[in-house]
Each structure stands twice: as structure tokens, then as C-alpha cells.
Amino acid sequence: MAVEIITIGDEVCRGDIVDSNKSRIADNLTKLGLLVQWHTSCRDVTEDIRQAIEIATARAQVVICTGGLGPTTDDITVDVLCEVLGSEWKYDPQAKAILEKRYEAIGREPTELTLRQVRIPAVAAPIANPVGMAPGSQMTIGNAQVFSLPGVPRELEAMLPEVGDKLKGSFELSAIPEITYRTFGATESGMAKRLSSIEKSNPNLSFHYRASIPEISLRIAGEQVALDNVDAEIREAIGKYIITTDQRPMGQVLGEILAGEKVAVAESCTAGLLGALFTKAGGSSKYFEGGVIAYSNQVKIQQLSVSEKTLEQFGAVSEACVKEMAQGVSERFNTPWGLSISGIAGPSGGTEEKPVGTVWIACYGNGEVTTQKIFYPRSREKIRLVACYSAMALLMRRLKSR
């Protein structure tokens, strides 16, 4: 069952925005067991939209169109669909009633322009928009099921479940079971090497790697029994890199392993990013106490008890310094665990001895401090992100080895 996704909008074609709608829809439909074969984007131009729909309905059985459903005169998707269908448009009675009620509440009447957004092709079935004004619609063009949906990501996302239900009603879909191991700390090729014999002895499973810095995901697809059988072997081979197989942020995963114990952070070059990552998910006050952003040496000395001698002798980017930072924050914040980061994130500030990308991290807990030196000469953004992940991974190893 081949799918084509069409997104309509000048801002997409010009590259003003990164169009995340296509991947959102594709991910949804792939998980339902559909084969997403084509993505197309075109401008808000009648002839281009018509051409996109004609090509898509000739080569795909399911076509998902987004965009061009708003109230302004450059929102023309419904008109083009009507032209292709040889149909009139009509107001979707339910969407129109909601819009009129909303206008009544503010003592006004919708203009004809406002009402444009509740139009659908007369031969189409409406799809309710639970978070916006413009309804979607479903119709048949040639041999294809065509869905027209709004381009506003929040509205699109809210409507995808109904589209999924309709597709499940129309087609025999069977999603291929899969599991995704999210990892940190190994390279793609390093993992592939470690897993090569497992991959060879399981030809019925497909292995896919994907890097989204700083994580690398391994997705394995195949029969559920085979997935279950191979799980232990996978964990044996790359277990120390696995963060989780679900969607939780790494900070939250760590929070659960901390099981009630609290962590505090002392950050130099990452300047708060580690704290922000620890608290990405709600409920993080259960395991995250706070921290010190020690961007200057003065702060390291006064707020974290780093000794001036250490800074003079070894500099701020040194094993000695991160050790004192981690212990200092743990003691001052009265937490069992203290994590620290100090490095050269660039783009300037590197030296021959400590080039850009050099980062020291430390983990203090139970009277013991462990450290790690990282060298990751990339962009400032990536160096900082990898430094934070490395610090979290260091704590995870400590917690797991207890």
C-alpha cells in the first residue's frame, strides 16, 4: 500500500521553514504498516498543486495533502481538489457551526473570507479538527484515497489518529513489529561490528542504524518472537551503551535509576545545559536538586570550593578541577551525587595542549569520584551536548555498577 505525502506552501519550497509535517505523517503511517514511498512539496499555486495531486494519485494508493486550508485567498487547496474532482465545494456543517458559535461569543459574525476555512469538497467526507477551525476531508481520486489536512503542526497532529483509523478501516494493515534501542557512547560502525554475528545469524530481522547526535538508534524489525529472542544477545553485546527502548529523555531514565537519590550539577562550558537536560521531563524535582553554573573561575572558587591552587596549577579544564567541582556541588547542595563538566567548547579558546573539544567530566558519590576525559572536536553546540550526555552516562555507569 504505497503512500505519497504532499505538503503545500511557499514557505516550505523557499526553505523558510524546516517542514516537519512530512516526517510526522510518514512516521505515523509507517508504524501502521503502510509504505511511504514519496514526499512532495509544492507552492501555493493552482497549477502546481493540481500537478502534484495528479502525479500522486497515479502512483500511490493513499495520498495525504497538508496545507492551504486557511481563510486567506492564497489558501486554495480545497478549490484545486474541487477542480480535480469536478465537484463543488460545500461548508462542513459541523465546523461551520463551531466557527459561528465562536464568533457569536465575541458578538461578531464571520465574514465570507473567514468561512472559507470551513469549506470541503462537496463529494468529500469531513475529518474533524479538534484543536482548530479548518476541518480536513477525505475523498477518492482515481484509485487513491486522498486526505486533505491543515498544515498547522498542532492541528495536523491532532487529526492523524482519525486518519489512521480510517486507513485501518479501508485496508488490511499489519504493522511489522520493531524495537528501537537508543544508545550513547558507541559509533554506528562500532556497534555494527559488535552486532555483526547476531545480525548474520538472524537473517529474518532487519537492522537499521540512525545517528541523531548525540544518540545513535538501532531499530530492529521482524517477527515479535524473533525480536524477543534476540533481545538478550543485543543487551549482552551493546548493553552498556543502551539508554532505553522508549521515548523518555535520558535525564528521566537516569532519574528513575536514581530511585529517590538526588543529583546536583556543576557546569562550566555547558553553562546550564546539563541541568536543562535533567529536567526536560516533568517530575524531575524527585531526582534533580539544582546546580551551579560556574562559567568563571571566580564562581568555581567561591560557589564550589575549587582551590585557587588547582586552577593555577592545572587550569579550569582539568581532572583536578572537575573533581573538586563535583565534590563541591554535592557537599554544598547536600546531595548524594554531584556531576561536573569543564571544557573548551570553542570556537576559540583552544590551545595546543587543550584543543577545542577537550572536556573533563567527573561524578562524585559515596565519597568516591570518577572522571573521564573527552575529546570531541566538533561544533560548539555538539561539544556541549556530547559533554552533557557523557556526564549523564558516567553517572549511569556508577549507578548500574553498585
Next chain:
Amino acid sequence: MAVEIITIGDEVCRGDIVDSNKSRIADNLTKLGLLVQWHTSCRDVTEDIRQAIEIATARAQVVICTGGLGPTTDDITVDVLCEVLGSEWKYDPQAKAILEKRYEAIGREPTELTLRQVRIPAVAAPIANPVGMAPGSQMTIGNAQVFSLPGVPRELEAMLPEVGDKLKGSFELSAIPEITYRTFGATESGMAKRLSSIEKSNPNLSFHYRASIPEISLRIAGEQVALDNVDAEIREAIGKYIITTDQRPMGQVLGEILAGEKVAVAESCTAGLLGALFTKAGGSSKYFEGGVIAYSNQVKIQQLSVSEKTLEQFGAVSEACVKEMAQGVSERFNTPWGLSISGIAGPSGGTEEKPVGTVWIACYGNGEVTTQKIFYPRSREKIRLVACYSAMALLMRRLKSR
């Protein structure tokens, strides 16, 4: 001069990744004065790639293809291009020499598989890859100039300037001058209203709004003289929302306005994000001293001198608390400026009196503290980001009103 962009890869079609290559290329070419008319993505399948190239070369004069140039057997773009061109492939001598040299350095010889990535169609001209192994190539198919480039974003980005130069050599391009005002604090419709009379009296200029939370950008395109003339009026109307007209992160813009004075931060719900934003660009140690991540009340009391009475009487999310936090961090860190944030970022933790999205911010400086209450009931991620921007905007207002 119509352009079509084709990105090739199963991971794009499946929606495993958000494909930012298309918008990166489109933005580049749009700025050169080209009209990007189509974006297409297809899988790593010979028949699909061929179909995409055939459609694109029939309807566009410039086709940019990315992806499928790696060393593995599912990288087949060069083979498909050769098929379409009726050409053989050849090794790009320069790229091959670089690869061989690199292998020599580690005492190995490249295999035939490794060498796959330095192939280009025999009739094509190579495009050097300054940061990776696989060269790009340029060729003519039908009436279209076709460029084949790697899908790795870093490599693609490094090669786009040469593509631009070649296009400028082939076509008479005249980029339309434009200016982008990056703003924070006003809504899109609010800005449009404030600017409506300016827009009406300048029909030769086109106004485009784009929201990328928390910023809203206003891009105005037209003749340079007209852009220059309208600038003062624009600043008169929305000046207080304008961050900058260039690419610098907001923290860096603020850093320059601080002109040598330093800021320290005290963060509760944002837990370090404000510090991370202040230090996004290099050189931030000139204006950023550090901060306290005061996620728990205990930290607010002990590290920032917030009084227990304030917390008991008003709670942590209160004007009184952020005032003490801002002053506390400024005094303890010995900086002229202190910024603080305390709010309810959710998804849980809201009450009737203080629902999720309620955030207090304060700015302390010169013995004076100014505060602001924000109510922005969105996702945790957006609440935290808007809180940080609001705090930076509060400091910016203080600095500008001196």
C-alpha cells in the same frame, strides 16, 4: 529559473528523520534569486530514483539531488544517474587520491566497496567535498543542470557555496534584496496590525511573517532603496520587539549591549536553560559570569538567600521570590546584573491559582529590581523557552532604557 530538490533515502520516506537538507538547499538557492518550485523525496530504490529524476528534469531547469553517495551497496544514486545519462561511472581522480592517502596513513588499502563513494558519472564534472569522502557531481540531463550531492548535512552544507558559484556562472541571477527583523514579544497578527499602514504605503515591498517559537521573524523583500527607506518606520512601530536583523543568538546580542558588564542567572523551572542560551555563542565569558540552578526550595534559601518566610507566604512561583533570587545571585556572584526565573512548566504541578504556564521573572541591577509575570500555557518545552526569552528581553529593556 525553476529548481527541484530531490532527497533520496529510506529514512526520509519512513519519517525516521526530519529532513532539513531540503530547506537548507532551498533557502540557499532562494537567496541567490532562484525559484524553488518542487521538493521530492524517494527511497533508495532504483526505479523510484529514476522516476524522480525524470519528472524533475522535465519540469525544472535546476535539479539538486542529495543522498545515496556512500560506500554501501544501498547507495545507488551514481548508478541510477549513469543509467539515465547512458554513461559509465568513473572514479573522481582527486577524491580517490585523498581517500587512498587517508588509508595509506593507517597502513591499509581501500576495498572496492570503500572506493564506491568516490565514483561519479563519467560525463559529469566533480564537485569537491571539503569535509568528507564522497565527491558531488554536476551534469546535464535534458534541459536541466543536475547536481548530485551527499546527504550528510555537514558535507552538503560545505559544498553548497560551490554549487551556488556554478549556478551564478550558468544563469543570470539577481537576488531580491531582503531584510529579516527577528522579534520576540509580539504575536504575528499583532505585528501585522502595527505595520499595516506601512505595508499599505509600500506596495513595492512584500512582507512575510514566520513564527519559530519563541521568535517571530518579519522578512521584507524588495528594492534596496525601498528597504532602507522603510527601516526607520519599521523600528518606530515594532522596535521594542526587535532582537536583531542578523543571525546572532539573542544571548550574544544582549552580551554586546551589556558592553563589558556581567550578568548572573538564578533559575528554577528553566534549570539552566537560560545560562545555556546566554552562552550559545563563543566569547560569552565577556558578559556571562554564571548562575545558580535553584530547582529546590532548599537551594533557593541556601545558595540565593531567599527567605523561608517568602517561600512560606508566597511560594516559589511568586514576585517576591524571583525578586530575592535575582538580587541574591547578583550579590553572591558579584555581578551588576542578576536575572531570575521561577514558574510552573508542567505538565503537572499546576493549581487553580497558579496554573501550568505561570512564570515570574525578575531583573536586578543598579539597586533596582523589575519583574514580570508571564502566562503561557503550552508544552513544558515551550514554557521554558519563552520564560528564558522573556527574562533576556526584560534585561534588554532595562539596558536600552538607561
